[in-house]
Amino acid sequence: MGHNLHFRNACTNIINHIAQEMRKTVIKTIIEAKSNILLLMTDESTTISPLSSLIIYLQTKLLNKAEPTNIFIDIVKLDSVTAEDICNTLLNCLESMGFSKEFLNDNLISIATDRAAVMMGRRIGVVTLMNQHFPQILVWHCANHRLELSVNDVIKRDFPSHVNHFPSVRILGTRWVASSFRIVSAVWKNFKALVAHFTTAEGGQSRESTDRELSELTLELQLRDITLYSAQQKIRNQLLVLEERKLSCGPHYRKALKVVQELNFRRIPLEKGGNYQTF
Template sequence: MSSLDVMKGVEVGETYRNDKACRQFITAISEVERERLQNETSDNKFISIVSDGSTDVSVIENEIVYIRSAREGNVKIYFCSLEEVKKADAAGIYNAITHSVSEAMGPESLGKVVGFAADGASVNTGKSNGVIVKLRENLSPSIVMIKCLVHRLELAFKEAVKCKAHDSLMTLLGELYKMYHKSPLQRTNLKKAFETLGTAPVMPLRIGGTRWLSHTLRAIQSLWKSYSAIKLHLNQIKATPNHRFGPKAKALSQLMTSKSVVFYGHFLQDILATLSNLSLQLQQRDSSIYTCHEQLKVTITSLQKLETILW
């Protein structure tokens, strides 16, 4: 922030442009935010905990914890902390969550917990020793667990598409991304192929990511936009004797021209367009169980229409 002020022509000196001063500022800001959180939620009778696991650059397991509460009909979400998990089991996650909430809102706030939202991992949902079991045992037996709807949608999709054509398409998308992402020379040659065809360059995209459905949809869409250029470039590689990418180009070319892969890719694009829209709707901050249910019904209707058209 100090560097930004300097760029704007503000004289800030060197007093605060060091690690120690930065630490003091961060500590002061956190104290003010913690006090604001306590003031805004002190009169609330009920709160829900929202948490998810994360791994930092030092490969240390952390748990990010939020509080969701309502006041005078207005639902708000507050960030508590990113808490280090000593051991990524149910007990370790439970301790991290309760410590985070206690530090942010005070120990008495744990008695207000009525809901717990997390992904569908067994460490959270386990009926014998999951985090939800420990919350009910130690805080309140009435705590309701809501599994992350977006996460469940992702898992349901991955379970539904287990087939050879899907595996082949994912292999094609993944290998094309790695080939052109890791090799500047091949990326440059692909751009030349676009120039030869007189079309704007569209590079292959990664299929993974935090929003897996949307990432996969964009990767498939980019494949069709760059299909002719990639096919041309792969043929050029195959025609070059002893090219180090020759075997890979041959394998990828076979996948790209496979009737089953091409048909399945277009089919999956239509399905993902519908599911991605549902996923994005479920991720809205102001969504409710009612709106999620209504959007789910719309999605089912859309999929049934696609089934009629396709079959």
């Protein structure tokens, strides 16, 4: 191999060259096949330095793959974090990779991002500006980001006093993998009873069916090969199931209705109060 690979800079340049050529080949294949593409994640992210960067992925179906493939495109430095500058940076990056405006107009079908104001603002967000260029695209709020925000809201609303010490060790924040790892580690070390409960509940049938169904839906949405269409279908089907349960009473709701009708709860007589309301 000679002496070139003994030097870090030389190895870095060789790896970068190989990666760029592989990326060119993949993008050329996508363009020639006129494959539909989804901008799966365009996330304005700040590193430990004061600089901001734009992380760009796309999802498409390659000819030799049965399932859609996620492809990393680039990390682009942002001189400004305004919606217009982010949009221009994104378009310039795609154009430099070989994706012409004509190709994007015919084959760009969706864009997914978080719901930050600069990304999804209705008047001047990045997605709004992209819609002006490509009116046909479907906008999708990142399911992982939606889940992270949901967990954060539940913690703030229902368990403020039980886990208020977690933020002091920088967990339960929206920092994705690092946040999840710190949470699991903290719970594993400090809440053995909770770990035992989760272990029992994982494979047990004691949980209500709704909890099990939502847990299964969450796991399905985290699959690496899931598409926007299939994710939307799974969420829609689950919503239909929950709506149907509102219309057709379950066993617990029937018991509650019986208690209201008989004014008797576990042999304890009940009385109608001034603010009594029927179910």
